[in-house]
Amino acid sequence: MSETSRPEAAFVLLLMQATFWLLAGVSALPFVLGGEPYMLLLAAFSMALAALGVWSGVGLVRRRGWARRTVLVVEWICLAGTLLQLALPIGANRGPVSLLVNLVLPAALILLLRGRSMRARFGTGSRRAA
């Protein structure tokens, strides 16, 4: 089976996505100081997700099956959440940056990692698959 660089491409995109989550988490912290205690929970969750993103990215480069499955699940959730947000009449941002980050990025990650051939390259998640 010839090598593919799709996992490496996905690693780059995951690294970017993790940074966006990290910045979102950090951006909530001033509001915690301003008297919004629950924002700390969201900040922590965002940072944890950022860490999971990087960890999964490393797993992808090492061709771990769990990493591929984790990323696909997270990205499908992100995509569904974004589509729901865009469908609801709540005035969600529809600018090019928002569409790139919240729609194109998860969709690109799903496209890069989906399919039978990619599943075969990642194996079942054990170290032997690498």
Next chain:
Amino acid sequence: MYDIAPDHAIGLLAGLIAAPLAILAVRLSRMHRALPGTVQIACVLMAVTAVIHLALIPHHLGEDPITAVLFLGNGIAFLALAAAPRWRWWRLASSAMLVATILGYLFYVDFRVEGPDQVGLATKLVEFAALGMVLVPVRDERPMRDRSWYWALLATGLPLLLLVSGSGVWVEALAHPDTRHVHAGALLQSTNSVPSAEQQAAATQLYEQTAAAIAPYEDWHVAWAAGYRPAGSVDMPSTHWFNKAYEKGPVMDPRHPQGLVYANTHHGPVLLGAMFQMPRIGQFGPDPGGPLTAWHQHENICFSIVGLEFSLMTPYATCPVGAIDLTAPAMLHVWIVDNPTGGPFAVDIDPKVVAALDRT
């Protein structure tokens, strides 16, 4: 920051047209097809950013020829790099060019040569992705770059550059909002600039009627009995209280304001003023006082159902995980306490006023 500068719209259009053409060109090129997918993606992304830069030249040519020349150089260089991925120094040249372009934009924004907008930020995202694709090592590559230190450098360098750029753009946007964005996320209604005598009189009348109508709510128990409820944390200096019964109207009725604003003082809630709100997003209300009573609409706010709390969306259009991005319908405040910095209809109450009430 969340708008598309009208002069930049052409760049966005050009980028959208260029993307499928660049993909097609790379797929048809035998030389490109033989290269790793990451390199192919980088070539597509560099071609897109090249076209965006080239499309923006005519606009800049008249008013800023230096930028136009830089864009020309950028466009030609990126197109050349996209076309010649087999060049020996391709990775070095591409990454240097991409980093220089990203930092150049940050310089332009932070030194206020240009305001941040969606086209600029989207182009930077394309360039960040291209940079990552250029630098990421792939398997079976010669010469081999798959070293731990290289991966560590990539995994810290790219996010760091993203964070620095995002923060730099954000700080600038918050520190120097344009005239209609009075503070981050609040878009002011367009009005005439100087109020006429009639507008002045109408604003005074609105103020007096509202102040008289909400006077009973100085006792928050009365407000509670009338159906007003806190719509957020009461640990903040002030909290908006909303009345669901008035959500759909009437519009700007001093006797039935949609909201009340209370300062959260150590001796209980102290009434600061009223808030009128439109029933729908994207609709400003009647503006009898012209510039004195301009409505404002909070856009790109991150709302968390947990605790009913708010934060602001980042320049990369993300909210903390669990919060949703929304826009609040347009609103107009009427402050019945003295608000020296902005007056009785200002978007915000002066924090010093709230702090002073807490001290009394």
